[in-house]
Amino acid sequence: MFGPDMISVRDLAKVFQDKKRGPVRAVDGVSFDVGRGEIYGLLGPNGAGKTTTLRILATVLAPSRGSATLDGLDIFRDGRRVRQRLGFLSGDMGLYHRLTPRELVAFFGRLNSLDGARLRPRMDELFSLLGIHEFADTKIDKLSTGMRQRVAIARTLVHDPPVLILYSTHVMEEAECLCDRIGVIHRGKIRAVGTIEELRARTGKSRLREIFLDLLSLAEGDGG
Numbered sequence: 001m002f003g004p005d006m007i008s009v010r011d012l013a014k015v016f017q018d019k020k021r022g023p024v025r026a027v028d029g030v031s032f033d034v035g036r037g038e039i040y041g042l043l044g045p046n047g048a049g050k051t052t053t054l055r056i057l058a059t060v061l062a063p064s065r066g067s068a069t070l071d072g073l074d075i076f077r078d079g080r081r082v083r084q085r086l087g088f089l090s091g092d093m094g095l096y097h098r099l100t101p102r103e104l105v106a107f108f109g110r111l112n113s114l115d116g117a118r119l120r121p122r123m124d125e126l127f128s129l130l131g132i133h134e135f136a137d138t139k140i141d142k143l144s145t146g147m148r149q150r151v152a153i154a155r156t157l158v159h160d161p162p163v164l165i166l167y168s169t170h171v172m173e174e175a176e177c178l179c180d181r182i183g184v185i186h187r188g189k190i191r192a193v194g195t196i197e198e199l200r201a202r203t204g205k206s207r208l209r210e211i212f213l214d215l216l217s218l219a220e221g222d223g224g
């Protein structure tokens with residue numbers, strides 16, 4: 001259904017040494033694949049290991065163990081090329097509030113090696129698509145939350161990356177509508193993977209909310 005794997009993760013693990021808590025196994029042997037054009041959702045309760053997994057894929061955090069490729073490139077050996085192929089929208093949006101949207105998006109475009117000749121039409125395209133033109137020259141600290149979110153999306157997409165780590169939600173209905181496949185993660189381990197239909201068949205539940213709770217209680221039964 002989807003093209004060759006764009007993300008391939010094998011036995012990834014991260015142990016944090018925490019002064020108070022001791023060793024924290026944030027990610028504990030995670031493997032999964034995401035095909036070209038596929039929307040894959042990582043679903044798990046607070047502290048499950050989602051952000052840690054994504055930070056490793058974005059090459060900002062070194063794992064304790066395991067390997068991963070992104071668009072065929074080894075994320076550890078080819079970090080620079082991996083970052084060029086990745087659009088990462090983090091929860092804090094990563095905006096500099098003293099810049100205008102035009103300055104900010106141009107800055108990230110140049111960071112990703114876009115020259116003026118390619119940058120200008122690309123920014124024009126994105127600003128039209130996302131309705132940014134109207135406030136493109138207003139300082140970001142004067143913009144509303146929704147406007148800032150659009151700017152953050154433009155920043156993430158400016159270099160037209162083939163792999164996107166874009167969206168974070170706590171609304172199950174959104175995940176249910178958007179995701180081609182869902183991996184349920186709990187205490188650093190993937191507990192189940194499938195399409196909504198497959199997870200329905202497996203649990204006998206219909207809504208993602210109930211499917212999720214069902215899979216988590218099964219994981220608890222396995223000893224957590």
Ligand SMILES: Nc1ncnc2c1ncn2[C@@H]1O[C@H](COP(=O)(O)OP(=O)(O)OP(=O)(O)O)[C@@H](O)[C@H]1O
Binds near residue numbers: 049
């Ligand atoms: N720098 C760190 N030092 C110590 N422990 C950490 C660090 N970063 C994350 N952790 C721990 O790793 C575990 C996984 O955290 P992570 O942020 O990956 O969870 P998450 O699935 O993204 O949760 P949420 O839904 O709340 O965002 C948690 O127990 C967290 O406290």
Ligand SMILES: [Mg+2]
Binds near residue numbers: 050052
């Ligand atoms: Mg998180």
